[in-house]
Amino acid sequence: MSAILDFLLGLAWPWTRLLLFLVGICAFVGLNAAYLVLAERKGAARFQRRPGPNEAGYAGWMQPFADGLKLLSKQVLIPPGTDALLYCVAPLMVMAPPLMCLAVVPFGESLVARNLDYGLLFVFSFGSINVMALMLGGWASRNKFSVISSARVVSQNVAYEIPMLLVVITLLMVAGTLDLNEVIRQQTGGFWQWNILRGIWDFRAGHIGANFLMPVTFIIFYTCMLAETNRAPFDMAEAESELVAGAFTEYGGMGFGVFFMAEYANIVLGCSLATILFLGGWQSPFPPVSFLAYFSGPLWGPIWFLAKMYCLVFSVIWVRWTFPRTQFYNLLNLSWKILIPISLFTLLLTGALMKLPLVWRHLF
Amino acid sequence: MSMKNAVRDVFGGFWSLLVGLRITLGQFFKPIITVQYPRQTVKIPARFRGHIKLILDPESGLSRCTACNLCARACPSDCIVVEGAKKEGQKTKWVTDYHLDFTTCSLCGLCIEACPFDAIEFSKEYNTVARSRDDFNNMDLVARLAQEREVWAQNRPSQPPTPPASAPVTAVVAAAPAASAAPAAQPQPLEQKLTP
Ligand code: SF4
């Protein structure tokens, strides 16, 4: 009897798990998108010493629902002359990549929808669809602002994809794996073992780390993430003071809402990735010795992960409300003249430092 | 040389970004200074100029205006009309009608300066919104004074007091002539909050 039950459970479990993660990730992205909009507005308000939205519900907590209802109640309008198919598909395409990518993001040691061996590659290959979606949306709108914005999105993303990938390659050389969970597992043993600091001095191995410019690498990654998600000060795609609303100028109602939510979903994804690659993912900042080991249990994993991620999300909001939008050529200059050379240099440096012990052993 | 400049540019630029971030974070933790208008209001500064109004004498509860017409003559916009009449057993006239055309008043204050009896002042009324201009081009200040008197009468203690401080309306009125002379003496909460 129990054997049959086990068999059936074994059959049903993968599907149940799939369903649970599907629902979980959709809910996670939806709630994050909704409440990060509120967090952004509240944060902006605090930076300007205002209270922010505070009328809908207690202290404005119902604001996302009010906004959502308002957007949902609007007519879905396809302006005449647009490429209707692309126009309708673009919002879907912009929302899908972050949803897909979160499938391989480990929130805790075993809290991951599908732990792929090549998770990092998966994230980057799907992450690049985002550009296409924005470009198509802008192109299909048949609006001059949208088309300008599309062109900007493409050149900006091409410019920033390069340093980002160079930085990630640097990290891959250190980690030696594309498996995100494995990358995190390597960073165990206190915050000084996280990649951002381990690169300077590897305490466990007791020798110099693989790349003492790792903090700089992190800053490059962070900057590229801001640019890839089209966040201020790199929000050339939206640039409301120049291009109305950039690629989404012609979108209304929930079409616009989806673009908006996708921006926040992408921020969550980018910050998750930064957390995983540089800040130790679900690892506790304390070393697992004596009573401190209590903090690195399986329950604490997601808590540390989310705490680190939301700190980064806060910093993204902080950056947005501190810096003015850059000019477009400055934006490209920053990437081509500063970020790419530096990330190339760190790449070479990492290679050299990693081979240094070999050379050392060979010589002496 | 240019390489050195470039490096300095990068580091200097990055440092300036950090300075900017520190400044905004400093603002983040400071208290909110927005006044939630319908629920809270700022204290109206002493020199605020609302429409002119008749001062309610805190002792008698009446106006001090004797309908001498000096204010109407001083007014460059010609927007004051005063009528007066003699009461029983009194030597001077007393105001019976005081109409202000607020639509043409420039709030210059010449009428207030001209008044020999300190009978008018700027009110602190800022909620002056109406659907038509008729509400403002013939404001009956005597009627407004009568309304104020009702409040005054309610708040008046039964025995005749010497300091009429218990009644807010009379207190404001009593303080008003001094206030225009020494505006900084009154606390202004908004400005206090602005300066950390
Ligand atoms: S403030 Fe000036 S314009 Fe207004 S009623 Fe007095 S004198 Fe006339």
Ligand code: SF4
């Ligand atoms: S308000 Fe003053 S100036 Fe005007 S009529 Fe009355 S007493 Fe005379």
